[in-house]
Amino acid sequence: MKTYTYPKSAELFARAAKVIPGGVYGHLGPAEGCFMPVQAYPLFSSRAEGAYFWDVDGNRFIDYMCAYGPNILGYNDPDVDAAVQAQLKDGNCVSFPTAKLVDLGELMVDTVDMADWAFFAKNGGDTTMFSLMIARAATGRKKVVLTKGGYHGVAPWTQKAGHPGITPEDVANNLYVDFGDFEGLERLFAEHRGEIACFMSTPYYHPVFDDNRLPPDGYWKKVRELCTREGVVLAIDDVRCGFRLDVRGSDAHYGFEADLECFCKALANGWNISAVCGKDWLREAAGSVMYTGSYWLSAAPIAAAIACVGKMRKMDVAKVCTEKGRKLTSGLAEAGKRHGFDLKISGEPAMWFMRITDDPNMDHHQAWVAECVRRGVFFTNHHNLFINAALTDADIAFTLDVADEAFAAVKKDGPLSARKGW
Numbered sequence: 001m002k003t004y005t006y007p008k009s010a011e012l013f014a015r016a017a018k019v020i021p022g023g024v025y026g027h028l029g030p031a032e033g034c035f036m037p038v039q040a041y042p043l044f045s046s047r048a049e050g051a052y053f054w055d056v057d058g059n060r061f062i063d064y065m066c067a068y069g070p071n072i073l074g075y076n077d078p079d080v081d082a083a084v085q086a087q088l089k090d091g092n093c094v095s096f097p098t099a100k101l102v103d104l105g106e107l108m109v110d111t112v113d114m115a116d117w118a119f120f121a122k123n124g125g126d127t128t129m130f131s132l133m134i135a136r137a138a139t140g141r142k143k144v145v146l147t148k149g150g151y152h153g154v155a156p157w158t159q160k161a162g163h164p165g166i167t168p169e170d171v172a173n174n175l176y177v178d179f180g181d182f183e184g185l186e187r188l189f190a191e192h193r194g195e196i197a198c199f200m201s202t203p204y205y206h207p208v209f210d211d212n213r214l215p216p217d218g219y220w221k222k223v224r225e226l227c228t229r230e231g232v233v234l235a236i237d238d239v240r241c242g243f244r245l246d247v248r249g250s251d252a253h254y255g256f257e258a259d260l261e262c263f264c265k266a267l268a269n270g271w272n273i274s275a276v277c278g279k280d281w282l283r284e285a286a287g288s289v290m291y292t293g294s295y296w297l298s299a300a301p302i303a304a305a306i307a308c309v310g311k312m313r314k315m316d317v318a319k320v321c322t323e324k325g326r327k328l329t330s331g332l333a334e335a336g337k338r339h340g341f342d343l344k345i346s347g348e349p350a351m352w353f354m355r356i357t358d359d360p361n362m363d364h365h366q367a368w369v370a371e372c373v374r375r376g377v378f379f380t381n382h383h384n385l386f387i388n389a390a391l392t393d394a395d396i397a398f399t400l401d402v403a404d405e406a407f408a409a410v411k412k413d414g415p416l417s418a419r420k421g422w
């Protein structure tokens with residue numbers, strides 16, 4: 001199999017580095033994206049379609065990052081994009097919202113089990129911040145309990161004291177507990193009785209660089225009861241999992257009901273919109289918080305979300321992605337075994353995490369991922385991967401061939417630390 005090179009990406013990155021801090025910053029860039037070694041990765045895309053993107057050098061990739069989640073139906077989904085184009089003809093960012101705002105509110109309330117109301121913004125971080133503000137407005141309390149290693153965006157309160165730009169005051173109201181540690185949560189609630197506004201958590205544990213963990217049996221039911229008893233708002237950050245596990249919300253998937261639920265990534269198949277859904281008892285508090293943004297009620301992304309949610313419901317997208325994920329991940333683990341590697345799969349099949357075990361510093365794993373990328377299968381080495389509904393059996397078969405050849409290359413040429421020039 002031919003391996004890719006990226007001269008045009010490198011050229012563009014050199015230009016970017018002169019005018020943009022970090023060149024390409026954030027999760028799509030080589031630093032945050034942990035592109036190890038950077039020579040194995042493209043740095044700029046030129047177009048995308050279905051399950052694929054093409055880089056600026058003309059290389060095609062099966063994209064298992066799905067733009068870190070938004071691509072759920074396939075890039076350029078014809079139904080979603082037709083809804084956007086039709087709306088653009090009528091207008092997008094205007095002095096008043098269109099009737100579609102109300103249509104989408106009704107659709108969310110009808111789709112998401114826990115939802116009595118819905119509120120729209122742009123990014124996932126807008127929704128986690130708003131959830132905390134609603135919880136504070138409703139309870140008159142300040143503190144928030146977060147799970148260690150969880151990610152809720154980049155607002156200062158979600159980051160760590162000591163990180164650049166973050167002060168101790170930014171995180172002074174945060175308390176932390178391990179995911180799944182019900183007794184630890186109970187202890188924190190008792191120690192800070194009457195001070196905790198909100199417990200915010202993802203529905204299952206999907207950190208970077210670590211095995212993903214599903215909620216222990218009975219965990220969410222007990223957490224739900226505890227939050228109700230203690231008057232703490234239970235906010236589920238479904239920004240990453242939302243719609244991939246269950247169109248009714250990931251709380252419904254795990255058999256409980258959140259007070260607030262945050263959605264973003266898959267909501268509009270890549271068009272820029274996010275949502276908070278909430279229970280009736282928080283409606284007044286939500287209405288009382290000053291919270292808005294220049295583009296939050298723009299009509300085209302709202303039209304995209306209506307089309308996307310409708311289509312996800314119709315095709316039962318979570319079931320489709322879960323089945324494809326099961327097929328792919330079992331094949332990947334088998335490919336590893338054939339070459340003497342134990343590839344451990346964790347998390348949910350529609351957005352699994354994988355790593356080679358007995359592999360300090362992910363030395364073999366990073367080399368294997370790099371070998372896959374150079375052959376047209378875009379994985380990252382530190383983050384959970386994503387399935388989209390446009391992925392075909394032929395794509396899965398191609399991926400498994402690449403994975404097999406990449407394992408063989410790691411066996412032959414060794415881990416990252418053994419490679420000259422990597």
Ligand SMILES: Cc1ncc(COP(=O)(O)O)c(C=O)c1O
Pocket residue numbers: 068122123124125126128151152153154202237238239240264
């Ligand atoms: C669980 C979770 N919460 C919040 C966010 C923040 O979303 P955004 O980057 O759209 O602000 C992310 C983004 O990856 C996420 O995965």
